[in-house]
Amino acid sequence: MYTAAFASLFTINMGIKAGERILVFSDMIRPEEQPSADDANRRKRLLETAAAAAAFANKTYGNTTFVSFPATVASGAEPPQEVWRAALGDNTVDRLAVAGILQRLLSKTASVEDLDLAKQTVIAGKDAVTEIIIALANNSTSHTRFRSLATAAGARFASLPHFDPEMFLTSMQVDWPALAERTRRLATAVNLASTLEVTTPNGTRMLMGKEGRTAEGDDGLLTTPGSFGNLPAGEVYLAPVEGMSEGQMVLEYAPTRKLDTPLVLTVKGGKVVDIEGEDAHRKQLEKKFAESVNNRNIAELGIGTNDRAKRPDNILEAEKILGTIHIALGDNSGFGGTVSTPFHEDYVFYQPTLTAILPDGTRKVLLAEGKSVL
Numbered sequence: 001m002y003t004a005a006f007a008s009l010f011t012i013n014m015g016i017k018a019g020e021r022i023l024v025f026s027d028m029i030r031p032e033e034q035p036s037a038d039d040a041n042r043r044k045r046l047l048e049t050a051a052a053a054a055a056f057a058n059k060t061y062g063n064t065t066f067v068s069f070p071a072t073v074a075s076g077a078e079p080p081q082e083v084w085r086a087a088l089g090d091n092t093v094d095r096l097a098v099a100g101i102l103q104r105l106l107s108k109t110a111s112v113e114d115l116d117l118a119k120q121t122v123i124a125g126k127d128a129v130t131e132i133i134i135a136l137a138n139n140s141t142s143h144t145r146f147r148s149l150a151t152a153a154g155a156r157f158a159s160l161p162h163f164d165p166e167m168f169l170t171s172m173q174v175d176w177p178a179l180a181e182r183t184r185r186l187a188t189a190v191n192l193a194s195t196l197e198v199t200t201p202n203g204t205r206m207l208m209g210k211e212g213r214t215a216e217g218d219d220g221l222l223t224t225p226g227s228f229g230n231l232p233a234g235e236v237y238l239a240p241v242e243g244m245s246e247g248q249m250v251l252e253y254a255p256t257r258k259l260d261t262p263l264v265l266t267v268k269g270g271k272v273v274d275i276e277g278e279d280a281h282r283k284q285l286e287k288k289f290a291e292s293v294n295n296r297n298i299a300e301l302g303i304g305t306n307d308r309a310k311r312p313d314n315i316l317e318a319e320k321i322l323g324t325i326h327i328a329l330g331d332n333s334g335f336g337g338t339v340s341t342p343f344h345e346d347y348v349f350y351q352p353t354l355t356a357i358l359p360d361g362t363r364k365v366l367l368a369e370g371k372s373v374l
Contacts, residue, residue: 002049005168006056009134012176013231014156015223020131022057022064023086025079026050027071027137039256042164043138049165050136065130074288075140075161076331076344078106087150089128095121105145108331108342115145119152126153135159142230143299143334143344154225161230162255162316171232171309171317179234180219183305185374187236189366190215193356196240196301198325200352201369202250206267206327208301209244211359213336217305234306234320239337243270245298249327251347254281255315271296272329288330294341300328302346303354303367318348323370325352 010016026047029035035043047068054066069080081102085093096102101118104110110118122129133155135141140161151157190196194211198204220233249265249272252258263277263285272289273296275282288295306320319326330343354367365373 002052002165002168003056005172006053007060008172009053009158009168009231010057010061010132013158013220013222013233014132014134015221016061016132020061020063022054022061022132022134023067023083023130024050024054024057024064024134025067025069025083025086025137027069027139030070033071045165046136046138046163050134053134053136071137072139072342074343074345076143077139077342078108078144078146079137079141081106084146087130087133087146087155088122088153089125092122092125092128095125108145108340110145118145118149122149122153129153129155131155133157135161136163138162140344142228143331145334147228148334151226151228156222156225157228158222158231159229160316162314163231164311164314164317167232167314167317171234171306171311171320174220174232174234174306174308176220179306180217180221183217183219183234183236186303186305186366186372187215187217189364189374190236190238190303190356192358192364194359195357197355197357198247198301198327198349198352200250200349202252202262202349203264204248204250204349204352206245206247206249208298209241210238211241213238213241216335230316230320232306232309232317232320234309234322235302235304235326237300237302237335239332239335240270240298240301242297242338245270249347249349251277251281252350253312253318253348255345255347257313267298270298272298288343288345292341292343294339295330295343297330297332297339297341298327299330299332299337299339299344300326300335300346302326302328304348312348312350315346315348319346321348323351323367323372325349325354325367
């Protein structure tokens with residue numbers, strides 16, 4: 001069913017070359033999880049599709065490994081050691097273990113010195129690193145040490161968390177060159193700002209510091225060594241300066257469903273300090289906030305650029321919808337920030353007005369109620 005889409009994934013998005021090694025990995029529902037019937041069905045299909053993509057790759061290109069494992073506890077948590085070994089090689093992972101830092105990497109407690117040594121170790125063993133990594137796991141590995149080390153050593157990494165296989169026939173069928181140009185123009189405009197302001201009709205009002213941070217474009221063309229992005233692609237994203245976000249976020253959607261009633265998050269000093277509202281998702285957030293103050297961090301501002309993305313009930317596609325913005329909580333250490341925690345969760349906002357405030361105080365509207373004015 002997805003044969004043509006798999007071929008497009010490996011040739012257009014990943015730019016595969018003869019002889020390159022491929023790793024595809026996915027995850028399984030843990031016994032203690034209780035997903036809805038619909039989400040359980042999606043995750044079953046995701047695992048099956050990941051295995052089918054790996055089988056297609058092995059038959060077509062060879063040199064393909066498939067790994068599946070029980071799902072991690074949350075997006076942003078490190079994948080298990082077997083995935084590290086499949087991607088980086090046994091020798092490199094053994095060296096990380098002997099150096100005493102592997103467990104700290106897996107638990108996200110590694111120090112700056114640990115991370116420097118890990119990067120040196122992985123780069124020294126880069127000849128063993130898999131060239132193409134397709135992360136078809138439900139929980140995201142985008143913001144993990146594993147991903148950042150793999151791409152530092154030259155791996156090309158596509159992350160497809162919360163993916164629904166039907167997306168191969170919708171948002172993955174975008175005009176990739178046109179999306180890339182649209183994304184490039186927007187990133188250029190965002191990078192002129194020192195502060196970004198977001199307002200929405202539902203009451204969201206946020207100011208975020210950007211000075212010293214660079215917005216990057218995720219255009220889905222992961223063809224150069226070290227490339228990384230989500231698929232389906234289509235966003236400009238950055239890590240706002242820690243401690244510099246202020247305002248109010250009105251959530252209408254959780255990552256996989258519309259909330260029964262909105263939740264209102266109050267943000268001060270770069271962190272969520274209060275939640276109001278009755279939807280059951282409030283308890284899930286409060287549980288994560290109780291685990292670590294870092295989970296309250298305003299981690300990311302993203303702007304969607306994919307005109308084929310439509311689904312509001314799946315965060316992977318929703319955050320790419322042209323003319324939306326999304327704000328993430330938790331970890332941002334993998335894309336320019338300083339907060340490391342095994343949690344990263346995005347929330348999408350519709351019909352936003354996005355204003356770039358330049359260093360001289362000039363205000364430039366980039367989106368007006370969800371419409372580009374560039």
